Amino acid sequence: MGTDEEADGGFGVETSLTRLGRNPRAYSGFVNTPIVRGSTVLFPDAETLESRDVEYTYGRPSNPTTRALETALAALEGGARTFLTPSGLSAIAVTLLTFAESGGHMLIADSVYQPTRRFAARVLKRLGVEVEYYDPLIGSRIAAQIRQNTKLVLTESPGSQTFEIQDIPAICRAARGAGVPVAIDNTWGTPLYFRAFAHGVNISIQSATKYIVGHADALLGAVTCDEPAAAAVASTHEALGLCANSEDCFLALRGLRTLAVRMERHWRSGLAMAEWLASRPEVAKVLHPALPVAPGHELWKRDFRGAAGLFSIILKPYPKKAVHRMLNALQIFGMGYSWGGFESLIVPFDCTAARTATVWKPEGPALRLHIGLEDVDDLKRDLERGFAALAGNGTV
Numbered sequence: 001m002g003t004d005e006e007a008d009g010g011f012g013v014e015t016s017l018t019r020l021g022r023n024p025r026a027y028s029g030f031v032n033t034p035i036v037r038g039s040t041v042l043f044p045d046a047e048t049l050e051s052r053d054v055e056y057t058y059g060r061p062s063n064p065t066t067r068a069l070e071t072a073l074a075a076l077e078g079g080a081r082t083f084l085t086p087s088g089l090s091a092i093a094v095t096l097l098t099f100a101e102s103g104g105h106m107l108i109a110d111s112v113y114q115p116t117r118r119f120a121a122r123v124l125k126r127l128g129v130e131v132e133y134y135d136p137l138i139g140s141r142i143a144a145q146i147r148q149n150t151k152l153v154l155t156e157s158p159g160s161q162t163f164e165i166q167d168i169p170a171i172c173r174a175a176r177g178a179g180v181p182v183a184i185d186n187t188w189g190t191p192l193y194f195r196a197f198a199h200g201v202n203i204s205i206q207s208a209t210k211y212i213v214g215h216a217d218a219l220l221g222a223v224t225c226d227e228p229a230a231a232a233v234a235s236t237h238e239a240l241g242l243c244a245n246s247e248d249c250f251l252a253l254r255g256l257r258t259l260a261v262r263m264e265r266h267w268r269s270g271l272a273m274a275e276w277l278a279s280r281p282e283v284a285k286v287l288h289p290a291l292p293v294a295p296g297h298e299l300w301k302r303d304f305r306g307a308a309g310l311f312s313i314i315l316k317p318y319p320k321k322a323v324h325r326m327l328n329a330l331q332i333f334g335m336g337y338s339w340g341g342f343e344s345l346i347v348p349f350d351c352t353a354a355r356t357a358t359v360w361k362p363e364g365p366a367l368r369l370h371i372g373l374e375d376v377d378d379l380k381r382d383l384e385r386g387f388a389a390l391a392g393n394g395t396v
């Protein structure tokens with residue numbers, strides 16, 4: 001557990017999670033920063049209206065609730081500034097747009113979250129940006145892909161659905177040598193388990209929708225930057241008029257208070273389920289970076305301080321009908337997108353068509369699992385029910 005990191009004022013991370021983004025004395029002693037709703041902010045006099053020398057000028061840039069979350073996330077990630085957006089995807093979009101220019105070149109990991117690819121195809125392309133996808137396992141060899149006109153390297157570790165662990169320090173060293181900023185989609189690692197800035201990253205993106213909110217009841221994104229990147233992202237973020245809803249920020253602040261204990265349980269239960277699944281005859285492969293036999297394990301051990309509850313499995317070659325029988329037999333695992341909440345989820349996926357720089361060719365159907373906060377023995381029994389249905393009629 002990453003409890004020894006100093007996130008604010010010399011406190012350990014777990015203490016900081018209980019303190020960041022709160023100032024009870026400013027709110028008559030009430031423990032939590034209240035939900036401030038509002039657009040108009042009144043100025044006390046004409047001189048101040050002209051100088052704008054006040055903490056808040058208008059609801060969109062920030063209000064006491066959204067600022068509390070911004071400062072808490074910046075401190076937790078170890079960055080200079082955090083920008084909030086209405087979703088994780090819009091956090092990725094504002095980051096890419098910040099560095100987009102006609103004739104520019106961007107490097108994006110082939111294992112990236114698929115809607116990121118859609119943004120590149122629909123928007124970056126139209127703006128005249130040349131997007132090049134690279135093998136997520138490229139490591140220091142990325143130096144050869146960086147060009148004179150490369151504006152940004154986007155990483156995501158582990159990769160969405162397929163869980164490749166990237167050698168982020170090696171990629172950052174190569175990019176820094178060429179003066180190119182590196183961004184990471186750090187949603188899986190969270191600020192607790194992957195210290196993006198300590199590893200050399202310039203921009204850390206969170207879909208706060210996942211573990212930070214943690215209860216599947218809000219959508220929210222965050223872009224945390226070092227000083228130079230903050231100046232660039234601030235300009236685009238402001239120009240686009242992006243802002244986050246105060247009630248959702250309140251839920252994210254509330255989620256932070258329990259983030260460390262929730263993550264530890266997701267990690268332990270997820271690993272226990274991954275180990276159990278690896279021993280099942282129906283399962284060909286388990287893609288969980290914390291499993292010693294899984295690809296990327298050594299890098300995970302070197303760079304991460306823990307593991308999320310999200311991983312994938314490859315089944316033996318069963319037909320689709322059998323997989324549907326398995327999914328339909330489950331009583332605890334829900335079928336649905338997103339993850340990071342308290343409940344366990346399972347979804348089939350096939351990213352064969354999405355890859356352009358690498359080949360994804362699993363030996364059987366692939367399933368992504370999110371292990372929630374339920375009793376692990378209940379989860380095993382639920383999957384046993386599923387496996388019984390899988391092996392029913394129609395086994396190959």
Ligand SMILES: *Cc1c(COP(=O)(O)O)cnc(C)c1O
Binds near residue numbers: 089113188221
């Ligand atoms: C879910 C997700 C996003 C998008 O987040 P939203 O808040 O749903 O827009 C981005 N990146 C990763 C890795 C995700 O899993």
